[in-house]
Amino acid sequence: xxxxxxxxxxxxxxxxxxxxxxxxxxxxxxxxxxxxxxxxxxxxxxxxxxxxxxxxxxxxxxxxxxxxxxxxxxxxxxxxxxxxxxxxxxxxxxxxxxxxxxxxxxxxxxxxxxxxxxxxxxxxxxxxxxxxxxxxxxxxxxxxxxxxxxxxxxxxxxxxxxxxxxxxxxxxxxxxxxxxxxxxxxxxxxxxxxxxxxxxxxxxxxxxxxxxxxxxxxxxxxxxxxxxxxxxxxxxxxxxxxxxxxxxxxxxxxxxxxxxxxxxxxxxxxxxxxxxxxxxxxxxxxxxxxxxxxxxxxxxxxxxxxxxxxxxxxxxxxxxxxxxxxxxxxxxxxxxxxxxxxxxxxxxxxxxxxxxxxxxxxxxxxxxxxxxxxxxxxxxxxxxxxxxxxxxxxxxxxxxxxxxxxxxxxxxxxxxxxxxxxxxxxxxxxxxxxxxxxxxxxxxxxxxxxxxxxxxxxxxxxxxxxxxxxxxxxxxxxxxxxxxxxxxxxxxxxxxxxxxxxxxxxxxxxxxxxxxxxxxxxxxxxxxxxxxxxxxxxxxxxxxxxxxxxxxxxxxxxxxxxxxxxxxxxxxxxxxxxxxxxxxxxxxxxxxxxxxxxxxxxxxxxxxxxxxxxxxxxxxxxxxxxxxxxxxxxxxxxxxxxxxxxxxxxxxxxxxxxxxxxxxxxxxxxxxxxxxxxxxxxxxxxxxxxxxxxxxxxxxxxxxxxxxxxxxxxxxxxxx
Numbered sequence: 001x002x003x004x005x006x007x008x009x010x011x012x013x014x015x016x017x018x019x020x021x022x023x024x025x026x027x028x029x030x031x032x033x034x035x036x037x038x039x040x041x042x043x044x045x046x047x048x049x050x051x052x053x054x055x056x057x058x059x060x061x062x063x064x065x066x067x068x069x070x071x072x073x074x075x076x077x078x079x080x081x082x083x084x085x086x087x088x089x090x091x092x093x094x095x096x097x098x099x100x101x102x103x104x105x106x107x108x109x110x111x112x113x114x115x116x117x118x119x120x121x122x123x124x125x126x127x128x129x130x131x132x133x134x135x136x137x138x139x140x141x142x143x144x145x146x147x148x149x150x151x152x153x154x155x156x157x158x159x160x161x162x163x164x165x166x167x168x169x170x171x172x173x174x175x176x177x178x179x180x181x182x183x184x185x186x187x188x189x190x191x192x193x194x195x196x197x198x199x200x201x202x203x204x205x206x207x208x209x210x211x212x213x214x215x216x217x218x219x220x221x222x223x224x225x226x227x228x229x230x231x232x233x234x235x236x237x238x239x240x241x242x243x244x245x246x247x248x249x250x251x252x253x254x255x256x257x258x259x260x261x262x263x264x265x266x267x268x269x270x271x272x273x274x275x276x277x278x279x280x281x282x283x284x285x286x287x288x289x290x291x292x293x294x295x296x297x298x299x300x301x302x303x304x305x306x307x308x309x310x311x312x313x314x315x316x317x318x319x320x321x322x323x324x325x326x327x328x329x330x331x332x333x334x335x336x337x338x339x340x341x342x343x344x345x346x347x348x349x350x351x352x353x354x355x356x357x358x359x360x361x362x363x364x365x366x367x368x369x370x371x372x373x374x375x376x377x378x379x380x381x382x383x384x385x386x387x388x389x390x391x392x393x394x395x396x397x398x399x400x401x402x403x404x405x406x407x408x409x410x411x412x413x414x415x416x417x418x419x420x421x422x423x424x425x426x427x428x429x430x431x432x433x434x435x436x437x438x439x440x441x442x443x444x445x446x447x448x449x450x451x452x453x454x455x456x457x458x459x460x461x462x463x464x465x466x467x468x469x470x471x472x473x474x475x476x477x478x479x480x481x482x483x484x485x486x487x488x489x490x491x492x493x494x495x496x497x498x499x500x501x502x503x504x505x506x507x508x509x510x511x512x513x514x515x516x517x518x519x520x521x522x523x524x525x526x527x528x529x530x531x532x533x534x535x536x537x538x539x540x541x542x543x544x545x546x547x548x549x550x551x552x553x554x555x556x557x558x559x560x561x562x563x564x565x566x567x568x569x570x571x572x573x574x575x576x577x578x579x580x581x582x583x584x585x586x587x588x589x590x591x592x593x594x595x596x597x598x599x600x601x602x603x604x605x606x607x608x609x610x611x612x613x614x615x616x617x618x619x620x621x622x623x624x625x626x627x628x629x630x631x632x633x634x635x636x637x638x639x640x641x642x643x644x645x646x647x648x649x650x651x652x653x654x655x656x657x658x659x660x661x662x663x664x665x666x667x668x669x670x671x672x673x674x675x676x677x678x679x680x681x682x683x684x685x686x687x688x689x690x691x692x693x694x695x696x697x698x699x700x701x702x703x704x705x706x707x708x709x710x711x712x713x714x715x716x717x718x719x720x
Contacts, residue, residue, distance in 0.1 A: 019326035026323040033211025036218045043221035056535035061527020068494040070457045073127035077158035077424040081121040097144045105137040116418035138164035157411025165402040170230030181663040192652045198335045206244035209319040213312035227304040240312040242660035246653040247320035253649040259341045265332030269325045279624040282562040283617035284317040289554045290613035297543040359647025363640040366696045374697040387585030393599040395537035397504040403668040420450035422499030429495040431524035440470030442518035448511035451498040454486035463496045509534040540601030564710040572619040580611045583682030607678040615686035639699045654687020
């Protein structure tokens with residue numbers, strides 16, 4: 001029987017008024033943030049130009065293209081195809097459709113119809129003004145294609161088509177993704193707590209954190225301080241819901257313990273808050289530090305995620321340490337109905353032969369043979385790392401970004417069948433006018449180049465065909481190009497180069513590399529969509545090599561400060577990194593099995609930041625409690641008690657976080673699919689295997705030395 005509490009109780013301000021004020025304040029934030037859900041789509045952008053590598057050659061060219069073309073329009077390529085050859089009526093219908101493109105898409109202009117040499121296909125490039133929504137413009141063009149003669153294959157492709165695909169794929173982020181994530185979390189919480197009310201309170205706290213994060217990020221995006229796209233938005237939703245629920249689970253578990261010792265729910269909430277304050281601040285801090293390391297990235301899409309997601313984690317910490325404790329202080333034991341803990345009821349036995357529960361049994365297994373357990377788990381993890389040999393994180397064609405049906409992808413395949421692969425998506429070469437002939441010779445001498453032109457604002461097509469000497473070709477001088485000069489700005493010319501290979505292919509990237517080698521000595525720079533893809537992949541690989549070591553060092557320092565030890569942080573980090581390698585290796589095998597062999601270079605970086613930062617959370621939850629128990633019972637018994645006390649909550653937290661990341665599978669984007677698989681596998685491995693068996697086994701093997709240079713004498717535990 002627990003000792004009777006003193007008659008003196010916490011003052012009314014702490015017992016009722018302060019929690020009530022906190023609840024009212026957060027409910028107001030919930031309302032304001034909920035209203036911001038509709039605004040996040042307005043500030044989000046899928047414009048690839050805003051995420052270009054800042055220092056890349058392609059970025060320098062991209063910044064000048066609009067000056068030479070006189071427009072920053074986005075091209076949409078209409079392509080039609082008929083087996084056996086196009087008929088005159090097919091070409092006439094296509095000409096009528098784009099005859100006045102401005103009637104279909106306001107402000108749009110169209111090139112002449114360009115028939116294929118085999119006579120089975122034709123294409124038209126429609127330039128969509130940058131101010132127009134690409135998705136709506138593509139929908140209007142697709143509707144026009146429905147009126148073409150029967151039997152034709154007709155598609156809208158090109159950069160505008162692929163952008164429209166991305167917009168459609170991300171359209172479900174603030175709808176189906178959020179609903180699926182919340183439904184999964186609610187189901188898990190109901191199973192864990194077997195209570196109708198407590199899961200709703202936890203979910204309310206998590207949703208309030210998300211609303212606060214959206215409110216802050218939308219305001220910052222409107223001020224131009226952060227950048228949001230669909231990818232960042234989806235990760236923000238999942239990360240905040242998962243992290244806020246994990247922190248809430250830790251608090252709820254401690255609160256339930258304290259209710260056995262205290263009659264006052266307010267007192268129990270305060271004591272629970274004191275118990276979880278350090279691990280939640282530490283775990284949230286490691287995630288924030290890991291995310292902010294992304295600001296070191298030279299790639300805009302990576303750097304954009306850092307501050308947006310860090311704000312989300314901060315909101316998750318704040319609600320878990322203020323809103324949820326205030327709610328439970330007011331609701332009290334009723335939150336756990338019908339299994340509410342009674343004041344004075346005995347605590348469960350944590351260790352020994354009579355201790356019950358899966359984590360007590362796991363503790364007995366580890367304590368009986370810690371060396372064998374550690375060796376077995378490490379061997380299994382190393383075997384899983386073998387799958388890393390299958391990982392191909394060297395880039396994914398733009399046509400493969402969106403999973404499932406894609407009209408833009410189908411149209412690109414039709415273009416590849418009948419035209420030069422780079423038709424409609426040229427590579428651009430920005431060159432000094434004085435080096436016109438030398439640059440033209442370098443371009444035409446490069447294998448993989450199909451056609452060459454110079455950009456001119458004085459022609460309907462926007463360019464003039466030129467030969468290997470950089471001069472207008474003889475057959476064009478008597479035509480519409482007679483007397484027309486290329487556009488020259490600040491002593492520079494812009495070459496438009498059509499490649500043989502599809503613009504988003506690895507072969508096209510190899511041609512761009514060769515072009516840079518050929519024309520770079522003449523002061524020319526190579527840009528365009530293929531060059532952007534090449535530079536993006538190269539920058540992602542560079543970011544990965546730069547950021548991963550910095551994240552490791554930063555998190556190690558934070559763990560050293562938290563645990564007051566130099567050995568424990570290294571042990572914990574090594575186990576987490578090994579777990580990450582295993583998750584990445586096993587996932588690479590899964591990618592091959594589902595036909596997604598290639599990966600974006602950013603996938604391993606994002607997975608590393610999330611898994612190391614989030615995976616270390618579970619070790620923080622465990623080892624802070626182990627250290628607390630070791631102050632009284634010594635390291636060996638403290639480890640077993642810590643495992644028993646935190647086993648249930650960490651397992652539940654791991655399952656919740658894995659399930660929330662798995663919810664990303666409902667968004668048909670290859671990047672998010674692969675990230676979901678890696679993070680879900682890694683989190684489950686950390687929570688169920690590494691934290692349950694490997695870390696306790698290593699702690700028992702190392703003994704009191706794990707806290708070096710600190711000493712943790714028994715009986716030194718501070719009084720509550």
